[in-house]
Amino acid sequence: MSEQAQARGDFAVELRGITKTFPGVIANHDVNLSVRPGTIHAIVGENGAGKSTLMKTLYGMHQPDEGSITVDGVTRTFRSPTDAIAAGIGMVHQHFMLADNLTITENIILGNEPVTSRGRIDFAAAHARIGALMSTLGVDFDLDAPVSSLGVGQRQRVEILKVLYRGARILILDEPTAVLVPQEVIELFVTLKRLVAEGATVIFISHKLDEVLANCDEITVIRQGTTVAHTSPRETDRRGLAELMVGGDLxxxxxxxxxxxxxxxxxxxxxxxxxxxxxxxxxxxxxxxxxxxxxxxxxxxxxxxxxxxxxxxxxxxxxxxxxxxxxxxxxxxxxxxxxxxxxxLSYIPFDRHREGLLLDAPLWENTFLGREDNRRLTSGLFTRRRAIEADSRAIIDRFGVRTPSEQVPAFALSGGNQQKLVVGREMASDxxxxxxxxxxxxxxxxxxxxxxxxxxxxxxxxxxxxxxxxxxxxxxxxxxxxxxxxxxxxxxxxxxxxxxxxxxxxxxxxxxxxxxx
Amino acid sequence: MNRQKLQRVLVTSASSVLAIIVALVICAVILLITGKDPVKAYSTLFGAAGETKVLQGMLNRATPLMISAAAVAIGFKMNLFNIGVEGQMRVALLSTAVIGGAVNLPAPLHIAFCFVVAMATGALWSGIAGWLKVKRNVNEVISTIMLNFIALSVVAWSFDTFFRLDKEGESTSLLVKTKDLPRSAWFPDLVDRRLNGMLIVAIVILILFWVLVWKTKFGFQLRASGANSGAARATGVNPKRMIFISMLISGALAGLVGMRALMGDVHAYQNNLAEQQGFNGIAVALLGRNHPVGIFFSALLFGFLGEASGRLQLEDIPKEIVTIMTGIIVLAVVIINEAVKRWDDRRIQRRAAAMVEAAS
The missing domain is CATH 3.40.50.300 (P-loop containing nucleotide triphosphate hydrolases)
Known part of the structure; x- marks a missing residue:
């Protein structure tokens, strides 16, 4: 990071020394982030590196234990997303927050409805403003169509419109391309570049390095809860970025x-x-x-x-x-x-929370799941609790699951340890x-x-x-x-x-x- | 290890105990507002605990509550909310009174026969809701509520049309009944006319419930389906089969709820027999946290409140305060339980993280 860039006021968003602790998950410690106005700034890191925690801090969804947030040169405290929105920050969530049965206009103005003097919703005013925003973005929607008629990429565009409608100039996009097909990804970046040209700032969270290198202006790398590097596509390549993400050799x-x-x-x-x-x-x-x-x-x-x-x-x-x-x-x-x-036949499922684990149940019940016909663990119609617990301890040891004991409920484990437990269970029955x-x-x-x-x-x-x-x-x-x-x-x-x-x-x-x- | 277990027990019972305290406090406020003395009310109410007669009545009232709470709890374990215990019980009551009254068997066999009839008809009625859920994806809350209405009406109508026994000159009496069950189908009393032996059956049911849910493969699969149906399905547990079977078990238990009143008390069907005991089971199961031990004590509490409430009238305090108290307990237990769970989840997570940290 160059010296003059650290001077206050040069940045749309500046985070200094942000620390946030949670039990059981990697949170943030000493996170520093400087985002220039009018750029697409990528935040990259592995799953679980702390990207989401950082974004929630910036969007006011929780408060940091330490550190400062500066937006456009003004230091701020966000007690809730409402404060962040007031400061001009908008969030486009990974899972869209749209009501299917409402029209595009209704979704965009939801919560910020313009009102006529007689207390009705002023759809004419809304249409005019959304129309202007659409031409900025370079998109064209039938505003009276229901959102249910839109594809995934179009819904995302509606989300962006919604955030802009609320007056955001700094947009946070949380893994926006995870749900898109390649053609839609290209369209998304066209949209984002238009926005940036109009003076907006985009913070782009991703772990897809190729996209980041091709489309972003600057990159901040986050690893194990802290920011470890600030770089740009000119200074690094895919492999270099990947090594920054995992720290050392892949x-x-x-x-x-x-x-x-x-x-x-x-x-x-x-x-x-x-x-x-x-x-x-x-x-x-x-x-x-x-x-x-x-x-x-x-x-x-x-x-x-x-x-x-x-x-x-x-x-x-x-x-x-x-x-x-x-x-x-x-x-x-x-x-x-x-x-x-x-x-x-064994199965390590796609989504360990939805298909792999009983989150509220202790680990020994989780390692037993799917193995109820194992002769060692059951006798006749009955389960053998001691054998199951011993078997669970063996799996925990063999696969290096970090946990105090097999009596702990599965939700108390970090994601990596939950996955090791699932893998261990599936491998345990040979x-x-x-x-x-x-x-x-x-x-x-x-x-x-x-x-x-x-x-x-x-x-x-x-x-x-x-x-x-x-x-x-x-x-x-x-x-x-x-x-x-x-x-x-x-x-x-x-x-x-x-x-x-x-x-x-x-x-x-x-x-x-x-x-x- | 033991400490962990103790902590778990304390945490699980904490919300129930807190809910009872909250209910007592709110009811005291209500009594004050209405110009009654809460201290006098509570000392009258709980002072009754010293009397053998009240305690016997408490056990008698707790008997059907234990069974109906078990019927509700087995559904809850599977994430099914069987509100239809009342209707299932009612269908079973009339069927058992009629079919059980039509045969003649030696006493133990006759009682067993009546139980089988009650369980089969209860399961038949809940099976409709189970079938609708599995085949047509009809929410069991809706279907069991509707089936309650149908059961009440059909039972009342068929009783009135086919099975009522009008005694000479008493045909206008409100207390019309079916023909009495033969003596061989009467369930014996533990204390003559004071405490019926069905209490033993209820306790056995709670023990069997515990064994089934916590000690068997089936119970594990049931709890796994309730906890995460996606995960259970991925390991080859058929969720539809589990839904149907647990509805049948729930209905079979519901069928036994009214048997204390029918076989141990009135010995014939009448329209207000065992009224509300199916609904009250929901409250008992909630307060008892769907665990047999919790259900046992909750049933005792509700049984006691019901038995002792009559005393309040002697002191010119409306006994409806007990109904209010019951309602507040149920509301409070649901709310407090959620808060306690969140607090406890955080506590467990923090501790696990700290222990892992310390170990490395």
Whole structure:
């Protein structure tokens, strides 16, 4: 950071020495952030590094224990988001806060309705003001259309309009591209650049480095709760930024001196799965794949292209319309889920909170979940509490879950430790086939390395793994073969020895559909 | 280890105890406002605790409450709110009075037969709500409330049309009943005409409830489905099956709620028999935190309040103050429970973080 830049008043937003402590989670300590007006300023960091805590501080959702917040040269205390809004700060949330059944206008003016002298909502005034904002943004909506008719990218644009309507000049966008397809990402940045040209300031939270490098003016890196670097796309590259994020060398997921064996453990043969809405297209369309003993098959793809349905279909949680699933040569297409699990199928779910854990229950109940047919843990109809607790302690030890005891409820653990517990539970029953969905999502580097080690170790002992991941380095490093999913189909098969993240990225957008090599 | 367990017990019971205190305070204020002496009221009310007769009455009143609270609690464990215990109980009452009265069996068998009829008809009625939930995704709160109305009307109508027994010259009496159950179906008293043996059955039910929910695989899957249906489903627990089975168990227990009144007291069906005991079970389950031990003591408390409230009238204090108190307890326990849980969650999280920190 240059000397003259530290002079007061040069910044739209300046945070000095912000510290915020919470029990159980990495919060912020000594966070410093300087955002120049009229720039897109990225805040990058791993999941759990403390980005959200920082943004909540800036938006007044909680108060820092120490430190100062300066907006446009004025030091402020935000008691609530209302104070932050009054200071010209607006937040575009990751999960949109729009009412589906209201029109675009109604959503935008909600809470700030212009009123005529007779006490009615002045829609004419609202339309005029929103119209002006739309031309600034370069978008055009039918303002009387219900929000339910809009796509995800358009909804985000409405959120931005809403924030601008409230008078925000400093916009915080929390992981705005997580829900967008590549074309919408491009459109979003066009919009943001127009805004910045008009004098607004954008704070852009992300962990997608390519986007940040391509579109942002300045970058602040946050790691383990504190700001560790301030840089710009001119001064760094993808790898340099990634190393700043994790601190030191990146853990290396690779290590592929493996021996894939001949025996096929899991075979998915041309399955179709119906879409959720009536009359919608297939969620899975003629998907076939094989996982052999000692093999990790990676699935690459933008989220929502059928990966979830694929795992659900293999588990038997959704019915297949056509095709078959077999394990070790035995057709299990009509076998109940529980029997598939008992036959050696394990699942690290996509979302550990929604599908993996009983958050309010103690850890020993969590490690027991799904293993009620284990003879060691139960006798007849009854559970054996002591055996279950001992088994839970063994999992905690083996996987290095940091917890005082197995009696602690799962919510008290940090995200990384929760994930290690889930991975540990799924590996504890010595599965033959593991469906691993984002096994290291949202965990710290140490936990990531530990989970990778476990996967590699189990694979060397003959485990077959179907690995779904959004972390392309992880996919390339761990997989023996990579399949790309797009729009419910497998569109390419790639050799990880030759694949690069950039190359995977182009396949994932569906622009290129490689022949299956 | 033991300290942890003790802490957990204290935290869980704290909200219930606090709720009772809050209710006592608010009722004292109400008494003051209406010009009555709260000290006199409470000393009259709780002074009755010394009398054997009151204690016997308390146990008698607590018996059906324990069973109906267990019926409600098993639903709560699964995130199901069975408000229909009252209706299920009513259907079971008339069916048992009619079918049980139509057969002749040796005493123990006859009693068992009546229980089976009561449980089957209760489960049949709750099964409708379970079926609607599983097949048509109808919220069980709505369906059980509606089924309550239907049950009350259908039972009252069929009793009036087919089963009422008009004694000579008494046909206009309000206390019309069905034909008496044969003596072999009477549930014996522990203390003659004062305390019925169904108390033992209720306690056994609570013990079985505890074993089922906390000690069996089925109970674990039930609690897991209630705690996170997504996680339970991903491990192969069929959520629809769990919903249906727990509704059936809940209804079967609901069927037994009225049996103290029917088989142990009146020995025939009449329209006000065991009235409100299904609804009161909801309050008892809430106060008892859906745990058998909590339910046991809550049922005793409600039983006592009901039994002792009559004393208040002797002192010219309206006994409705007890009804008000019950209502406030239920409201307060829900509110306080939420606050205590938040506080306790933070406490646990902080402590776990501190212990992990210290270990590393």
């Amino acid at each position: 853990p290396d997921p690779s290590g592929r001196d493996t021996h894939v064996r001949d025996s096929v453990l899991l075979e998915v043969a041309a399955i179709d799965v119906a879409g959720t809405a009536v009359g919608s297209k297939l969620a899975l369309d003629q998907v076939s794949l094989r996982v052999r003993s000692g093999e990790i098959v990676g699935i690459a793809g933008v989220e929502g292209n059928g990966q979830f349905e694929l795992c659900e279909a293999i588990l038997g949680l959704v019915p297949t319309v056509r095709g078959s699933v077999s394990m070790e040569g035995r057709d299990i297409s009509h076998t109940p889920t529980r029997e598939r699990i008992n036959a050696g 599965p033959k086939v593991l469906l691993a969905a984002h096994p290291t999502r949202g965990v710290d580097v140490g936990a990531q390395a530990a989970i990778w080690d476990e996967l590699r170790h189990a694979r060397d002992n003959g485990l077959g793994v179907l690995l779904v991941s959004a972390d392309l380095e992880e996919l390339i490093g761990l997989s023996d073969t990579i399949l790309v999913m797009y729009d419910g189909r497998i569109t390419a098969q790639l050799d990880p020895a030759e694949a690069t993240p950039e190359m995977l990225g182009t396949y994932m957008t569906g622009e290129v559909q490689g022949a299956r090599s």
